[in-house]
Amino acid sequence: MAPSSAREKIIHAAMELFWLKGYNSTSIADLLSRTQLNSGSLYHVFPSKQDVLIGVLEAYRDGIEEMLLAPAWGEIDDPIEKIFALLNAYRAMIVESDCAYGCPIGSLALELHEPDLQVRELLAHNFTKWTAAIELCIEAAGKRLPRGVDKVALAQFVLTAMEGGVMQARTHRDVAYFDRTIAQLRAHFDLLQATAKAKA
Amino acid sequence: MAPSSAREKIIHAAMELFWLKGYNSTSIADLLSRTQLNSGSLYHVFPSKQDVLIGVLEAYRDGIEEMLLAPAWGEIDDPIEKIFALLNAYRAMIVESDCAYGCPIGSLALELHEPDLQVRELLAHNFTKWTAAIELCIEAAGKRLPRGVDKVALAQFVLTAMEGGVMQARTHRDVAYFDRTIAQLRAHFDLLQATAKAKA
DNA sequence: CCGTTGTTTGAACGATCAATCAACATCGAT
C-alpha cells in the first residue's frame, strides 16, 4: 500500500465510517483519530464535512465497476446470473457484518433527510449507474425475456429488491429476509423467461 | 380535539418530526418548541430521548390498523386490490411531501445504525405487523395465486417493493421511480395469477 | 388551613460538535 495522500486517507476512512455509523453519527474527530491527521489538515483538503461526504459519494460512483461489479462477476458470463451474482455480493456483505450493515448508498439516501442538491444528485447518480449496469444485463439476456418488458423498470426493480431486502435483513438481524426477497425476484425472472419461451 | 396529555403531545410531535427530520436530527429543543412544553415536563414523562422513540414506535405499531390500513382500504374488498391500495396510500404520502419523505419506519430502520435491542425489536415488530396484514390479503386471494406460493416471502416482497420504491423516489425526487416499482410488482402478481389459472 | 402528592418551571451543566486560524514545518526553485 503506497503512502496515500491526506485526501485519500480521509476518503478511505470516511467510506468505512459512514457505512458503519452513518454520516451524522460520524464526527470529524472520528475521522481524525482514524486517519491520524489533525483537524487543520482535513479542513485544508475539505472545506466542510459535507465535502467529505461528496468525496465519498464520488468515490463510490467512480469505483462501482472495479470495486463492486468486477469482483462480483468474476468469470460469470450469463447475463441473468450476473444480476443474481451481484445480489449475492450484497448478501456476503450482510453476512460479514452480522446483518448490521447494508448498502452504503441506500443508508445514506435515507439518513440524509434534506440533502443539498449536489449530494442528492450524487446519490441519484450512484443509483443510476447501478441500475444501468443491471440494464445492460437485461439487454444482454435478449429473447430470454419477453419482448415488451420495460427494461428500465425491471432494472430499477432489481435495485428495489436489493435495498428492501437489505433493510429487512438489517432490521430483523436475519439474512433469511434478504434471501426470501431474492427468491421472489428469482421467481419473477423465471416467470418472465417462461412467458418469453411460451410466446416464441 | 380534546386537551391531550403531555405524553400525547410529545408522541404526536415526535412522530411528525422524526418523520420529517429523522431521529438524530430532531433535538429535544425541537420537541419542546413544537409542544410548548419545558424540558422538565418532557423528562418527567420520558426518561430519555430514546424513550420518546420507543413511544413513537409503539404508537405506530398499535395504530397500524386504524391509522394506515383502514384509511387505505376504505370500501375495497378484493384482497389483491387491497395490497395495491395500501401501496397507493404510500404513493400519496410521497406526492404530498414532494418526494421528500417516505415510510417513517423504513427511514428510522436505516438511520439508526446500532439501535438498542428494544428499539430494533420494535422496528422489526412494525415490519412484521405490516407484512402480516399483506399475508392475510394473500391468503384471502386463495386460488387466484398458485398453490405452492410462499405467502410469507411474497408478503415480505411487497414490503420490499414499497421500501425500495420509496427510497428511489425520494432520492430522485420523482414518484415515477415508485410507480415503476409498483408496476413491476403488479406484473409479478399478474404472472402469478396467470400461472394459477393455467394450472387449474 | 395545612400537608401531601404530583407536575411544571427554566436556568444551568458538561459533553460534544463542526469549524477556525495564527504559528510552524517542509521543500522545490532560484
Added chain:
DNA sequence: ATCGATGTTGATTGATCGTTCAAACAACGG
C-alpha cells in the same frame, strides 16, 4: 542560502446537544 508555496499543527471557539434539579406551583383530602 533564500524565498514563496504548500501543507500541517492543535488549542480554541461558539453553538448545540441531551440531561438535571432545586424551587415553585397545582390539586385535593382531611
